């Protein structure tokens with residue numbers, strides 16, 4: 001049911017593209033979900049899952065085969081709805097010979113603002129994205145991270161109610177990703193609603209209220225971060241050393257993962273009782289316990305379960321900075 005707190009309502013959305021002589025290729029299948037007012041919503045999915053296509057449908061750049069999208073109750077294709085949006089494309093194009101300030105002034109000039117308002121807005125945005133020092137530098141001299149900041153400043157130029165950001169962290173170094181996360185959070189503090197796509201699970205974990213997992217154009221699940229963070233679904237990891245550890249006699253040993261690194265045994269299991277049995281066995285066999293820890297089931301695990309192994313995203317926790 002649509003309530004006052006719904007910002008984006010997507011109903012029965014489907015889209016296919018012509019695939020030449022192979023016929024039609026369906027890339028969005030019966031999407032049905034809502035994004036709440038003033039939430040940060042992460043849109044997770046592997047390459048080709050359909051994230052950008054969903055955004056283009058929201059922006060009315062392409063039309064759906066069927067289904068509807070509305071923003072705060074108004075049809076997405078209405079001018080008033082589109083005027084509420086700020087959009088950062090996945091690969092924004094910039095005029096390389098404009099300076100940072102000139103580029104933002106150009107984008108601001110597309111809206112109904114006076115010269116004085118534009119100047120004020122441009123200075124504020126340069127400041128917000130940490131580019132106050134580069135307002136007079138031509139964009140061709142900007143680094144990838146600086147260009148991405150101009151991209152987000154451009155998306156904010158009309159002070160939008162809704163921000164649609166296509167892979168805003170892509171290509172950024174850890175500091176750049178942190179400042180992009182901070183900008184997104186400050187936008188939420190100002191009352192904006194934000195949806196952004198990403199392959200990087202930790203960024204989604206850190207700033208989103210909820211995340212939708214898309215695979216092959218289907219929404220597989222929606223995760224509420226608070227629920228995921230307080231999940232009881234954990235893994236126990238035990239490290240010991242001091243000899244050979246034989247766990248063959250333990251009941252339930254098939255669910256144990258055992259790795260030997262040098263003289264250390266690292267044992268992990270998803271079952272607390274089995275972890276207790278392993279501890280008892282370590283004690284009985286006279287080995288030294290080095291550590292015992294539990295790890296919460298991560299969003300990545302939920303992602304892989306929902307989307308399938310083949311759609312494992314880049315930048316998952318193992319290869320995070």
Ligand SMILES: Nc1ncnc2c1ncn2[C@@H]1O[C@H](COP(=O)(O)OP(=O)(O)OP(=O)(O)O)[C@@H](O)[C@H]1O
Nearest residue numbers: 017018027045046047048049050051052053054090
């Ligand atoms: N104009 C088009 N014509 C034909 N196929 C298209 C078109 N646009 C997108 N597709 C196909 O639709 C599918 C979804 O593409 P989309 O760009 O939405 O994925 P994505 O989730 O954004 O991927 P990525 O993370 O790689 O950017 C892909 O298989 C893509 O090849």
